[in-house]
Amino acid sequence: MKKIIIFAFIVLSSLTIQAQDELTWHTDMSKASEISMKENKPMFLFFTGSDWCGWCIRLQKEVFKTPEFIKWAKENVVLVELDFPRKNNQTDAVKAQNAQLQQQLQVRGYPTVWFVTATKTADAKVDLNALGSSGYVAGGPKVWLEGANQIIKKK
Numbered sequence: 001m002k003k004i005i006i007f008a009f010i011v012l013s014s015l016t017i018q019a020q021d022e023l024t025w026h027t028d029m030s031k032a033s034e035i036s037m038k039e040n041k042p043m044f045l046f047f048t049g050s051d052w053c054g055w056c057i058r059l060q061k062e063v064f065k066t067p068e069f070i071k072w073a074k075e076n077v078v079l080v081e082l083d084f085p086r087k088n089n090q091t092d093a094v095k096a097q098n099a100q101l102q103q104q105l106q107v108r109g110y111p112t113v114w115f116v117t118a119t120k121t122a123d124a125k126v127d128l129n130a131l132g133s134s135g136y137v138a139g140g141p142k143v144w145l146e147g148a149n150q151i152i153k154k155k
Contacts, residue, residue, distance in 0.1 A: 023064075023073055025081040029097055033118040033126045036078045042131060042152050044077040045114040047098075047107045051085045055136045056111040059144075068141040076152060077115070084110070104128070111135055115151045 025046075026032040036043045046064075048056040063069050073079055082098045083090070090098075101107075105114050115131040132151035137144045 023070055023079055025079045027081055027083070027094055029080065029101065030126075032078050032080045036118045037120065039078065041076060041078050042115050042117050043080050043128075044073065045080050045082055045101065045105070045116060047082045047084070047102060047105075047110055047112040047114070049085060049110045050081075050083045051087045053110045059111045059136045063141045063144045066141045068145065072141075072145055072148075105130065105133075109135070113148075115148070 026035070032043055035041075048060075050056065064073075082101055084098060084102075105112075105116075107114070112133055112135055114133045116128040117131065119127050119129065121127055131154045134144070134147055134151065137147060
């Protein structure tokens with residue numbers, strides 16, 4: 001009985017620790033824009049092909065899922081995933097939103113990360129101001145984050 005209790009405690013502890021390291025990736029630009037303006041943080045727009053793009057998967061594995069990136073992201077940006085999957089289903093609204101942003105920011109390949117700030121106009125629309133973009137960069141989280149920090153300094 002003691003072993004079961006200890007095992008259960010270890011499993012629950014590891015789940016709690018893992019949950020604390022999870023990042024929130026928004027898929028709704030309206031909500032992400034509101035959060036960005038409220039928290040005064042730029043948005044991190046990740047254009048990806050989550051179920052087919054090898055470089056996207058590699059970028060996530062080598063950078064986005066590391067403790068260094070997780071800490072940095074929580075402090076510096078509002079994360080938005082703009083996915084273009086081949087197998088996974090999406091609502092028509094998400095597809096249209098993602099396609100519009102892809103066209104607006106002239107995204108031609110994956111992975112592409114755009115850093116943008118959001119501002120409200122007089123007619124209550126949201127304007128996006130592009131700060132700069134990046135893609136896959138070899139060298140792990142340290143190298144990738146150095147480039148990202150250079151871009152968000154323009155904020």
